[in-house]
Amino acid sequence: MRRALVLVLLAVLGVSGCTAVVPGTAEPGKIEVKGPKGPVPAGLEAFYGQALVWRDCKALGRSAAAKASFGRRGTECAMVEVPLDYAEPGARAISLGVLRVRASGEHGRIGSLVINPGGPGQSGMVAAAMLSSRLSDSPLRQSFDLVGFDPRGVGISEPRITCLTSAEQEAVRQVDASTVELREAQAADFAGKCAERTGTRELANIGTRDVARDMDVLRSALGDDQLTYLGYSYGTRLGTAYAEAFPRNVRAMVLDGAVDPEASLVDGVVLQYKAFDAALDRYLDWCTDQCAVSTRDDLKQLVDDLRQDPVDVGGRRVLPEDVITAIVAALYSEDAWPVLESALDALSAGDATEVMGLSDTYQGRGQDGEYDGASTALTAIRCVDDPPVRDRARLAPVVDQVKGTFLAYAQPPLPSLDACAFWPVPNTSTPHKPNTPGLVTPVVISTTGDPATPYQAGVQLAEDLGGVLVSFQGNQHTAYLQGDPCVDQVGDDYLIQAKVPTTWLTC
Structure with missing residues (x-):
């Protein structure tokens, strides 16, 4: 002090x-x-x-x-x-x-x-x-x-959150964890090392x-x-938490790419699987006449080939999970679709360099082989934010609900407990309807084709906070300050002039 x-x-x-x-x-x-x-x-x-x-x-x-x-x-x-x-x-x-x-x-x-x-x-x-x-x-x-x-x-x-070294993270990625026992052993090891290397009080x-x-x-x-705030994706959860704790301290708040404050972590996973699956369909429709890999069957064949014979890139094995990660990374925006097309077409020809590059970028691995810590922080914060699932029986329905999606085919979900089930400290938040008396009207922006934070979550957040919803018709994650004149004008007028739209609207 x-x-x-x-x-x-x-x-x-x-x-x-x-x-x-x-x-x-x-x-x-x-x-x-x-x-x-x-x-x-x-x-x-x-x-x-x-x-x-x-x-x-x-x-x-x-x-x-x-x-x-x-x-x-x-x-x-x-x-x-x-x-x-x-x-x-x-x-x-x-x-x-x-x-x-x-x-x-x-x-x-x-x-x-x-x-x-x-x-x-x-x-x-x-x-x-x-x-x-x-x-x-x-x-x-x-x-x-x-x-x-x-x-x-x-x-x-x-x-400083320290759990696994970069070498340890790389070793985990190189293992095809296809059994409940192996996945849970990895999860327990991660949680134990976080406690040992970071500290439980921290x-x-x-x-x-x-x-x-x-x-x-x-x-x-x-x-x-008063606070003027712009939160994207998880930042909408942070903004909601601030609005609950200090509702009268908010001057203006734009929440773009909403996290539903009432949804459980399990419910959120199911919604994301389905939203990414719908985004993949839109990508494949775009790909029909120009991509070598243009159907789900094509993608499944790539995954099956990697299961039987992983491709080597610089001494590292490219596994089906890397394909999933590459696809997920590129589905965040239509602008990345040509990058994904190039990576998947190259993989179909036996070159996994671009797929591994996308996967590395998404997971925070630099060219020097060091990981930036973002994925570790995500897990650690999530484990403190959400009630842990320690009963495998609760996971069985999730496995059933996501069957049929490509993500589930490429990386079959197992009723295995994640790191949060072994977390050494209790959670500090729970899903609930926020209580924000005295809060100014926030502007919530939700994109119809958002794979990471599905559209309906924005509808729910706007209702919960008494906000105005701006629906953006597009295939991307978040929209404000990304070039759409309609969305940008609404956001600018609100933040600068405190001009609140009189009704929910669509851009």
């Missing part, structure tokens, strides 16, 4: 706009004290009123994507302190990475737009940097500082419940009385 107390002293003294040397570096940074703003929970004054020291981001990048995006012009970074455990705020503080790109307009700055790109496990810092370069001189960039943060356990933020406090509270600390430290 010592560092947090230093921040309080800076706030009391009214230090602002000064230059200081950032601890652990020789680099000067600009100190800003803009908090506390808005309601401050008792015992958290030190965190809500802390100073932020902004400096160049380049040295903070760990992954290839982070290193590339953190060097973009106009980015600046800081570390914000939050309690590891909000039940004991004075016991231990952890640091979260924050990236900001200042509003480009000379006049009319509204405040900060805090962004979460999803996952869980994806870096908000990388997302904010990349989004700022895409938006250029858009009205949104002129009106808001774009702010992304790495949630606890993600990217450069603490606590694992107990990395869930969405705690990240939502971190967002309110960040809001205050940034100097905003």
Whole structure:
């Protein structure tokens, strides 16, 4: 807590706009004290009123994507302190990475737009940097500082989630786990290593419940009385959790690619299997007259061939699961369909290089063979967020419901327990209908052909939050700020002018 107390002293003294040397570096940074703003929970004054020291981001990048995006012009970074455990705020503080790109307009700055790109496990810092370069001189960039943060356990933020080494992750991928016993042994080993290498107290406090509270600390430290938020995919779950915890602290909230807050994890898996299957049908329809691999039978033949004789790529075996991963990765957007076509056609000719490349990218494996930790963070956070399934009997109906889908053919689902069944700490959230008295009307965007967060989940979230639903007709995961003029106009008008659509609409 010592560092947090230093921040309080800076706030009391009214230090602002000064230059200081950032601890652990020789680099000067600009100190800003803009908090506390808005309601401050008792015992958290030190965190809500802390100073932020902004400096160049380049040295903070760990992954290839982070290193590339953190060097973009106009980015600046800081570390914000939050309690590891909000039940004991004075016991231990952890640091979260924050990236900001200042509003480009000379006049009319509204405040900060805090962004979460999803996952869980994806870096908000990388997302904010990349989004700022895409938006250029858009009205949104002129009106808001774009702010992304790495949630606890993600990217450069603490606590560092460590479960398997990159070599251990690679070894797991190279095993065709075709029995319940083998899969459960892998799951139990993963959970055990997470507990040993990360720590149970750390694992107990990395869930969405705690990240939502971190967002309110960040809001205050940034100097905003209320939060303006843009959440994609899992970011809609995080936004919903924030809206429940701090409904009156929200200025505006866009939730795109919704996670249904009332759906169980098991229900969500079934819906995703079916949604990806429908997306695969749309891809194959597109492929009919131009692809060498253009039917389900063609795909099944590729899978059967790999089962009997895995293809070698650089000394690594390409298994049916890699084909599934490649297909899933490419079905997130129509723009990736030509990439998938090329990869599958090459595989049919005996070259699995492109398929393995897609699979590696989706699983966070860099060209150096190191994994970026995003998939590990996803599992760890999910295991804290959702009630575990420890009864195999509950999984049997799931296996029955997904039969007939291509994903189930290529990687037959087994009634095996996952890592969460062996998780060493209890879950901190459960599926439920959110209670958000006093919340402003949020805008929920749902895409009709979204394979990852099926359309109906957006309908449910809009109803639960009393929001306005924008239905986008397309085949992709999420839609706002991705080039559709109708969706972008609705989102911009809402975030900038607080202009709420009068009715649900379709773009």
